[in-house]
Amino acid sequence: MSQCLLDPGDVALVPDPGYPEYHSGILMADAKPYCIKLESKKMAICRISLQLIRRYSKKAKVLFLNYPNNPTGAVANDAFFEETADFASAHGLHVIHDFAYGSFHYEQKPVSFLNAPLGKSVGVELYSLSKTFNMAGWRVAFAVGNEDIIQAINAFQDHVFVSMYGGFQQAATVALQSDDRHIQSLKEVYLERIHFFIRQAEKQLGWSIERPAGAFYLWAPIPDDFEHSHEFADYLLEHTDVVVTPGGVFGAHGRRHVRISMVAPIEQLALFIDRLRILPIRFNQKPAYSGFLMSYTFHRTTIDGYLLSCKIGGFL
Incomplete structure (x- = not known):
């Protein structure tokens, strides 16, 4: 997307914490990512100060959104999207909404x-x-919306890709034409795992984790004994043989969290809890966030942050 819409030196606005590959595409277009800190209010109204408008509106060309959100699990409402679209129209921004987790919602x-x-x-x-x-791994997706943007995507695709394997296309056609009964079943499986892990983490460890409103991840605060999510993730890998994703991968504002995926069965999640119980760690830190929406408070990431996001993001 970035290579279709951005010229060298342009600015793209990305959520922090947010999916690292947004940064990768922006940098490949020789453009600059500017991070927007996600606020903790569940349904915050997105506004931007006049000072920030003057500073960024001439260079900013693209705004990335992602709801239900990876990694936080937050969802957005109609009012949020309407005000965001109005803002984008007034300031010449293209909005790219990543709706990859659109089928997974638990509250609304x-x-x-x-x-x-x-x-x-x-x-x-x-x-x-x-x-x-x-x-996952088949890389089957589609884009809908503004005609000019879709044409730019098609032009780029024609010069970069030939075609997707026909078997994948046929399978995707069958999937899209099917009913949604399997989606409901899958949601129930994820929700059961989410409830189980949150209950057991609180009961056995004193680890308070907010229930996500969407997606299938837990955005868990790290204990006070650790300074950074990478340190905590390395510790868990060494002492429990379990991999969690350090929140710092998703941006500077994710450094006090780790992302725990609910794709493992309950038996494995229970084993993880059992291994955590024997560790000399105090988990009684309250979650710092109850949901995330764009606040449009800008924070420019450092060069180290850019490189970290690109390097690790490619392997997620």
């Missing part, structure tokens, strides 16, 4: 950015079959 049904009155005129929405249909 996720809404499409394209529902906003100006959504289709300012942006596109990306949808992947990787999560909903367990096709």
